[in-house]
Amino acid sequence: MGKQIDLLLPITGKVVALTEVNDYLFNKKIMGEGAAIKPQDNFVYSPVDGEVVLVYDAKHAVGIKTEEGLQILIHVGIDSVKLEGKGFASYVKVGEKVKAGDKILYFDREFVEMQASTITPLVITNSEIIESIDINYRSTKAKEVFMTVNLK
Template structure:
């Protein structure tokens, strides 16, 4: 009668699909010219060599953090996966130059909502690269991250990752 009383019910896995937040060419994370990303120290994911300076929300969720220097943003999906979009490499050193945030911490967003815009020319000139890693920053807290094999993506249209949590 009481045998199931103290059992912890395992929840059903919840899968979300992450769409490309930026239009451009997909770069495997291992090929990103920054060891922090290439060695997946920040988590699993992919990178995009951007074709334009628009960043849209890759999932329905909540903006958890817009970095003060506007070079990166974290959106938490409905399954608690945290998607870090890190615009360019060594862009923190630009201290916000060339970046415009269109959202703030706590905003609720839908796939396709404009998050950020940036000036590619400024990044190409003053930072290491415009390559933009898209990382599941809490990889240790999700069940599985699957890369979807694509080479060119259009923001809001192509799926790039599946995250099961």
């Protein structure tokens, strides 16, 4: 078995299975393996050390790639892209290095909840490099380890 990577919970909230996400790209794991968070806070933190490889124009999603090649997508909300960035702020840009626990996004949870779901999938978009994933569904506090990924 290859390297083990611990991921921090990116938002304070309840961790749930991807099957609870009302979007087939996530709940059928087409986007990748992972979990989702029902947020109870407005700030999103980097789950890992890595490089920001994607920040959507609508500021609702960030992609981070670790040194080991693990690619992580954090997607705040379902249908949140239709808000065109309203209620969102990004603290990072593509090419920037981040450390686990760094603040990467803000979203106005109450505003977003009025117009979209705030459930936030965290998926590994290159799941083919994964041997196994262990998810702690009891985690609730941002910046605590909630997922351990073992690479092939």
